[in-house]
Amino acid sequence: MKPDEIEALSFKIIDEEAGEHRFSPHEWNIVRRMIHTSADFEYMDTVRFHPKAIEAGLKAIRSGKAIITDTEMARVGIRKKELEYFKSSVTCFIHAPSIVKSAGASGMTRAQAAVDAAIPFMENGIYVVGNAPTALLRLLELVKEGKARPALIIGLPVGFVNAAESKAALIETDYPHISNIGRKGGSNLAAGVVNALLKMATQK
Amino acid sequence: MKPDEIEALSFKIIDEEAGEHRFSPHEWNIVRRMIHTSADFEYMDTVRFHPKAIEAGLKAIRSGKAIITDTEMARVGIRKKELEYFKSSVTCFIHAPSIVKSAGASGMTRAQAAVDAAIPFMENGIYVVGNAPTALLRLLELVKEGKARPALIIGLPVGFVNAAESKAALIETDYPHISNIGRKGGSNLAAGVVNALLKMATQK
Numbered sequence: 349m350k351p352d353e354i355e356a357l358s359f360k361i362i363d364e365e366a367g368e369h370r371f372s373p374h375e376w377n378i379v380r381r382m383i384h385t386s387a388d389f390e391y392m393d394t395v396r397f398h399p400k401a402i403e404a405g406l407k408a409i410r411s412g413k414a415i416i417t418d419t420e421m422a423r424v425g426i427r428k429k430e431l432e433y434f435k436s437s438v439t440c441f442i443h444a445p446s447i448v449k450s451a452g453a454s455g456m457t458r459a460q461a462a463v464d465a466a467i468p469f470m471e472n473g474i475y476v477v478g479n480a481p482t483a484l485l486r487l488l489e490l491v492k493e494g495k496a497r498p499a500l501i502i503g504l505p506v507g508f509v510n511a512a513e514s515k516a517a518l519i520e521t522d523y524p525h526i527s528n529i530g531r532k533g534g535s536n537l538a539a540g541v542v543n544a545l546l547k548m549a550t551q552k
Numbered sequence: 553m554k555p556d557e558i559e560a561l562s563f564k565i566i567d568e569e570a571g572e573h574r575f576s577p578h579e580w581n582i583v584r585r586m587i588h589t590s591a592d593f594e595y596m597d598t599v600r601f602h603p604k605a606i607e608a609g610l611k612a613i614r615s616g617k618a619i620i621t622d623t624e625m626a627r628v629g630i631r632k633k634e635l636e637y638f639k640s641s642v643t644c645f646i647h648a649p650s651i652v653k654s655a656g657a658s659g660m661t662r663a664q665a666a667v668d669a670a671i672p673f674m675e676n677g678i679y680v681v682g683n684a685p686t687a688l689l690r691l692l693e694l695v696k697e698g699k700a701r702p703a704l705i706i707g708l709p710v711g712f713v714n715a716a717e718s719k720a721a722l723i724e725t726d727y728p729h730i731s732n733i734g735r736k737g738g739s740n741l742a743a744g745v746v747n748a749l750l751k752m753a754t755q756k
């Protein structure tokens with residue numbers, strides 16, 4: 349089987365095993381991709397969509413706005429073919445020398461400093477957090493202060509310290525977001541959500 | 553909290569919630585890292601270690617042998633600091649132009665062709681499969697034919713088509729491996745296993 353055929357068969361299996369669900373067709377494209385990435389059906393219960401999230405994400409992609417990720421893993425996991433089609437790009441600031449320097453000087457973590465550095469680039473774009481709760485919490489601060497204005501926040505940090513709390517804080521806001529309840533998540537999941545949006549953006 | 557402190561607290565929480573378990577201290581370093589990466593305690597039940605796996609992995613790392621991954625996500629997820637310390641390196645062939653070409657010519661998938669291309673580099677090193685069952689199945693073929701001789705296979709492909717089957721085939725062998733039962737896995741998990749080994753390799 350070719351990779352495309354394997355993916356189609358995987359989606360068919362997921363559809364069958366998932367059965368009936370609460371998602372719109374657009375939302376299901378994203379949740380199904382998350383299940384495909386993790387083989388974990390728990391996301392069916394825990395994923396949360398802001399009502400304007402998908403529309404905002406598709407508009408950002410189709411307008412060629414930047415996608416910013418908190419990790420290199422999320423960055424490399426995002427499909428380049430569709431990005432090129434929309435003349436969009438994906439950037440991660442975590443290893444930029446200026447970040448390492450400003451994090452040291454300010455007492456912020458690198459994950460936090462990378463959010464601040466991304467402010468000019470994220471305007472009307474998509475901010476993707478797959479790993480660091482500190483990055484998501486810093487982004488929420490900047491958004492509340494009106495200093496950062498991404499069109500969509502994909503917030504899926506994973507872990508045992510503040511991951512669930514940072515996502516709960518995101519879900520509480522009226523800011524367009526795709527996120528989930530609980531500790532699970534990850535850069536691979538976050539990249540998967542972007543890839544599902546990219547695929548949808550190429551369709552009508 | 554600094555990142556190191558967050559990690560230490562995460563490990564403490566995992567230790568507490570995991571309670572008693574069947575793993576040796578070395579094995580637990582790896583399983584705990586997998587839980588840290590995924591927030592999924594199911595790995596406690598599903599991970600499988602070949603009895604010589606950890607020893608083989610530590611020896612490969614300390615000897616500066618190459619680490620080969622099937623995905624860019626796994627490659628960038630592996631800690632560079634410890635790799636440099638051991639004068640080791642991590643390589644992924646999936647996007648190499650020669651792979652794209654030979655996959656097209658031979659009818660193999662790129663994931664399969666990338667395994668063949670890695671044969672000269674994997675000798676006594678570590679082969680990491682975090683995504684493609686086809687890569688793991690091809691690697692097992694080459695190993696059985698005596699054509700490929702990595703010291704350790706980390707086999708954690710994820711998904712609904714042949715992921716569980718390819719890992720079951722690996723676990724059946726007497727070849728040093730770290731793998732798991734079932735559909736779950738992923739490049740982030742696979743990178744986490746390597747990172748746990750790298751950390752251990754720096755200790756006595």
